[in-house]
Amino acid sequence: MYLPRLFQEQDPERLLAFMRRHSFATLVTMEDDVPFATHLPFLVEPGAAGPGGRLLAHMARANPQWRAFSQDRDVLVVFQGPHTYVSPSWYVTEPNVPTWNYAVVHAYGRPRVIEEPEECLRILRESVATYESGFEKPWSLEQVGDYAQRLLPGIAAFELRLSRVEGKFKLNQNRAPEDRRAVMSLLERSEEPEQRAVGALMRERDT
Template sequence: MYTPPHYKEERPEVLQALIHQHSFGLLISSGPHGVEATHVPFLLEVEGPGPGRLLAHLSRANPQWRHLEEAGEVLAIFSGPHAYISASWYTERTDVPTWNYVAVHASGRARVMEGDRLRSLLDRMSRRYEQTSAAPWSLEDVPEASLQAMTKGIVGIEIDITRLQGTQKLSQNRSAEDQQRVIHELKARGSQDDLALAALMEHPSRPR
């Protein structure tokens, strides 16, 4: 991922936090007919000082999983808040508009998982994504026969992350006055992404 030095984010804890918060990613790999890509929710697990591993599952009908182990390096892309930045917000209106955004690229090798490991993955993912529900759903709510039928229709994958790359483009190349003007205008426009970017500009060490 091309990233100018002033936008580059290299702190592992920040990149991992961004993945946790924006975990619906894009899995990209090479296949026999070219590039393959699937939008899929991920679970990031970190044990120790390493970058961690990504867990997900694909429909068995999706041909991408059949080529993952032979694909070499695969890429998972995670997009955080993003927003258009008008040049009218700058002190000098002769400058040009741009786009502020946050993104993380995670690269690694993928392995397929089935059987008991797949069921364990489903349990961990459901616990992760149900934790904010008032009445969390659980695998235990599903009759065994239905659960077996469900797991036959999907394939789990795990990716040991070998490289994390991050960009937080937050007007770092602008003057302090321009940055404050951008923050003000983002708050005034007020979309969810606008407010998240404004918060990141005010507190860049705190992922949103």
């Protein structure tokens, strides 16, 4: 992606935390020179914010995308964070034009389909445990006995060994400090959760 130096995010821990927080991401592949996208929850393993890290996921075997996986070509996973329109009227200095503040991480790597039943089950268990962890009474895969095992033929699990991870946090870094503070303050006080989330990212980036 287009990545001006001012907007680059290179801190591995910050990238890892971002990918985990926004783990419902978009997998993009190419088939016959045509882009194909699937929206999936990903498991983001420790170390996944840099080359050599790993992402894990699964999709319906009826989805043809996994058949296009190749060990000779990277795929792209897009982790989209909060974003918001920024009005010129929010700045202190003049003249100005509108812009958009946002944060996104692009992860590139070679996919491999996982055929081993036990490894597929492990990915399912970890996925459930990850997304149930905040509940008062977390549900577990074991509660359905061998039902999950019977579903395995309809699932294509895969891993993605990462070759490159790019973070772009476009948060008014190209503006004067007083403009950044004005936008950040307004967003932090907003009634819109998405805008408050962008304001929180700006505050984190400025500290």
